[in-house]
Every structure is written in C-alpha cells, then in structure tokens.
Amino acid sequence: MVTRRDAVGAHYGLMDWLVQRLTAIVMAVYTVLVLGIALWNGGIDYPLWSLLFASGAFKLASFVFMVALLYHAWIGMRDIFMDYIKPVGVRLTLEAVCVIVLVGYLGWTIQILWGQA
Numbered sequence: 001m002v003t004r005r006d007a008v009g010a011h012y013g014l015m016d017w018l019v020q021r022l023t024a025i026v027m028a029v030y031t032v033l034v035l036g037i038a039l040w041n042g043g044i045d046y047p048l049w050s051l052l053f054a055s056g057a058f059k060l061a062s063f064v065f066m067v068a069l070l071y072h073a074w075i076g077m078r079d080i081f082m083d084y085i086k087p088v089g090v091r092l093t094l095e096a097v098c099v100i101v102l103v104g105y106l107g108w109t110i111q112i113l114w115g116q117a
Contacts, residue, residue, distance in 0.1 A: 016075050023072040030065040059113045066109040070102045 037052065038044045044052075052058045077098050085091040 016079075020072055020075045023068040023075075026068040027065060027072065030061060030068075033061070053113070063109060063113055066106065070106055074098065074102055 034044075037048075041048055053062075078095060081091050081094050081098075085094060
C-alpha cells in the first residue's frame with residue numbers, strides 16, 4: 001500500500017499552474033491597454049509616451065506588468081529546468097542564475113520607471 005506520493009518533475013502544483021495563467025491574464029490586459037491607447041491616438045510617439053509615463057498609475061501598471069512577466073518567466077524556466085536538467089547541482093546553478101537575472105531585471109525596471117532622469 002502506498003502511503004506517500006512524491007510528485008516529480010515540473011507537474012507538481014496546481015498553484016503554480018494557476019499563477020502562471022493569472023500572470024498571463026495580467027500581461028494580456030496591459031497589452032490590450034497599450035494597444036488601445038495606440039489605436040485611440042493613432043499611434044504612440046514620444047510626447048504621448050512621456051505623457052503616459054508621467055502618470056503614476058501608468059507607471060504602477062507597467063511595474064505590475066513586469067512583475068507578472070518575470071514571475072511567469074520564473075515558473076516556466078523552473079519547470080523546464082526540473083523536467084530536462086537532471087544533475088541536481090547543474091539545475092540549482094541554472095535556477096540561481098535565472099533568479100539573479102530576473103531580480104536584476106526587476107531592479108532595472110524600478111530604475112527605469114522611478115529612477116532619476
């Protein structure tokens with residue numbers, strides 16, 4: 001009789017699956033928003049882009065988009081590493097490098113959105 005079941009591979013969590021779908025929805029809504037702004041104004045030029053990013057709400061929406069994008073990417077990359085990289089040391093190294101890069105991108109996003117011009 002089996003009393004303990006260990007899931008192996010990337011297919012182990014409904015929560016991660018759900019979060020990845022929710023982050024995809026966040027990214028899609030932001031994309032539709034930007035496309036709607038572009039269509040409404042006949043395109044996006046530098047003055048409109050500057051006006052958009054002068055708004056704290058648009059900066060916040062852009063930040064939420066980037067957090068969703070980076071978390072979505074992390075779940076996908078971690079699943080790929082868990083499915084296809086079998087030596088644990090190599091997998092952990094790749095995961096650590098991926099986290100460092102994604103955190104760096106988040107810092108870069110903050111610098112771009114709220115840094116000194």
